[in-house]
Amino acid sequence: MQKKNHLVPRKLPCQERSRVTVAAIYEAASQVFTRNGYSSTTTDLIAERAGVSIGTLYQYFPSKDAILVGLWENHFLQARALVEGLIREIEGLRFVDREVVARVIRRALQANMEDRVQHRLFVGDIPWPQAVIEKELELGRFIKSRLEDVFRRAPNLRVRNPRVAAHVAYGSVYALIHEYILYWTTEVGMDEFIREVTDMLVRYVFTGEERVVPAERFEAEGARA
Amino acid sequence: MQKKNHLVPRKLPCQERSRVTVAAIYEAASQVFTRNGYSSTTTDLIAERAGVSIGTLYQYFPSKDAILVGLWENHFLQARALVEGLIREIEGLRFVDREVVARVIRRALQANMEDRVQHRLFVGDIPWPQAVIEKELELGRFIKSRLEDVFRRAPNLRVRNPRVAAHVAYGSVYALIHEYILYWTTEVGMDEFIREVTDMLVRYVFTGEERVVPAERFEAEGARA
Amino acid sequence: MQKKNHLVPRKLPCQERSRVTVAAIYEAASQVFTRNGYSSTTTDLIAERAGVSIGTLYQYFPSKDAILVGLWENHFLQARALVEGLIREIEGLRFVDREVVARVIRRALQANMEDRVQHRLFVGDIPWPQAVIEKELELGRFIKSRLEDVFRRAPNLRVRNPRVAAHVAYGSVYALIHEYILYWTTEVGMDEFIREVTDMLVRYVFTGEERVVPAERFEAEGARA
């Protein structure tokens, strides 16, 4: 077993100096985790890269896992913020067309490239703490359920089964973005990539008009008509 | 580095008894690797699960890595056989239509479900031996280049850039199949899943007619018309 | 083969505490190596004898071999210092007579008794790192070539072949000293031992006068005569 609180950062850095230290540790950790994988990374190496002693590292993090969890927490917060921002934005629109889809994909891609550190990390054989897995799955479920809503309520889509389509749409885009960042960056231009993914997605879900009207607005406008 | 022959099986089992032993080790290894991930799996655990002593395990495998490589070799051979079979089959057809695509996806899905053991395994942060990485990438490249050929030569497709489209098409289907096997099996029926993926792919690459005529035949038939 | 730096001490102790630790490890190692031989000595045993944990041992030495090499390095340095001291001393003399020979043997004996630890150690079937072997041979060659010089240039010696005689003289004295220290200490008094070895050596190389005049001085004095 593990002691309690083995996964949350040990103390909040309240002085300026400490905050710098913690940041350095996170930075170092994400570098070496990314380069070597989680299990091949030693805490000594992280400390060294961060320019602090191993003792100092353990003042802020109660375990190696805690560093990973902290890193992941950041990732999760950012990801959720992004998703929520995008959703809010879309809901403000009159309709969703090709351009909107392309924009969303571009935003997701950019966000993921910014902390490209996370990619190798949140994939793989690390025996994650269950709590982390739960949250990760929850994020996915959240996004997929929002997608499903859209698919279900927009009348001019041609998906057969909104739930499955949400899985498929989210799953492919998610995977393609990661693949792109990890392996294709040098071979394929970003604009080209986005255009193709957009093509795929749009052709998959849109009817010929290539435009989606969300349910509420559809009803509102339909009533008017 | 490592002594030579640290990755190839140490001795070929020549008695019947030992062939059983080796099989048991592979079976046990794929189970525990799958469940715990590579680095959290100990050789002791593999041996125990296989019902043999640790010494016996090391009579056939010179290292923990070698077991993984052996497992991977199987996977690679099967995967390549599958791909080559499918390609040969397709090349024998007069044209590729929705049904053909669906059939191919189903075959790939089934093949991957049969050794579902491989999934968690061949993804992740394991520091793979370089040779293995190369072969894995090669397999991917092989498949993608075949796809690209199809995209490039079939005139009635609407992909903008055959190379990118090959990446995108292969990448999504590959990822979706793995996601499905790992996470969605209980939620989503197989037929439904295949139908959706087929929809996505067909709408992505086909023109309205939803049928692809390979270049050679197209020319041949086109000439007749 | 082996990773680089598998033979050199891993980190230099920079606190006082750790210098003590390293010394304790060396001391313990030389005791148990001496008592049990190299291959029968476990690193656990060394650590226990040194009163430190196995982890501590490996903070300073990257491998079992490295401990041995470190021990040997000390031995080598001391031995060379001794030899060079003796040579310098002899070269300052007007001539070499029985007393000088006896004194040299006594000094060599004493030096070897001080770190008697080394005796069992630097004999035997340990598969030494090649570098170590080279240096050990080099030390021997160095001493023998100095001896050969003396034999060759001193005119009033009666050795037939200076090179062979150097081998023989050095070889016997070296072996006798080790034998004495290892096995005869309790049976044979030190003075008696030295007297006999001196007898042997002197009678072997000196003419009746039992005195050797080095070439330069001989010529110088001979010229005067």
Next chain:
Amino acid sequence: MQKKNHLVPRKLPCQERSRVTVAAIYEAASQVFTRNGYSSTTTDLIAERAGVSIGTLYQYFPSKDAILVGLWENHFLQARALVEGLIREIEGLRFVDREVVARVIRRALQANMEDRVQHRLFVGDIPWPQAVIEKELELGRFIKSRLEDVFRRAPNLRVRNPRVAAHVAYGSVYALIHEYILYWTTEVGMDEFIREVTDMLVRYVFTGEERVVPAERFEAEGARA
């Protein structure tokens, strides 16, 4: 602890075939022991070299040590036979002079070269079974006591202390022979080597006449004189 009879060959080979097998094992063992040292030699390797299975090896030898002991036993028997032969021969002589000494040294050298295999083996860090050590020491003591006798009873020698002189004489010759065989063979011719060693020994123990008359004869002849 060890089971009883862990050191003696398990069964006497009574059939012709078995005798061949045992001989092959001894031959293989002495080769690999010599090349790699005792502790780096595995029983598997011995068996392989001998062309038999490991199971067969253990039918004739109850342990790895037992092989070594068996090998050593041969060595011991040969050595003692040699010594006794030489002694008997010397005792038949009227006196011992330079030629006799040279002849003895040559015989010892040749005998040791014949099974040069033994050299690396019977030196070193092997944790020998106590019984073996005892017998080895006994052989040395036996030879030395015979030498001491000679030194004590021959009146025309000039050794100060016969016991110490026996140690010194035997110790140097023994060591020189081994050194020669192991390291000097290519550099120094055998005849030259023998001449020098003889020089050393003769000058050490003989008076000017370079001839020793054994006590009995001395008395006998002295009485006559």
Next chain:
DNA sequence: AATGAATGAGGCTTCATTCAT
């Protein structure tokens, strides 16, 4: 707070030996 020396459980691997065939 920071440092880095110390800890020790536990992982991978070897190899002498046994035993079923």
Next chain:
DNA sequence: CATGAATGAAGCCTCATTCAT
């Protein structure tokens, strides 16, 4: 008798973590 598969104790070494300074 021969074979070689199986055994498991024990060795070397790593690395997450603690603690004295």
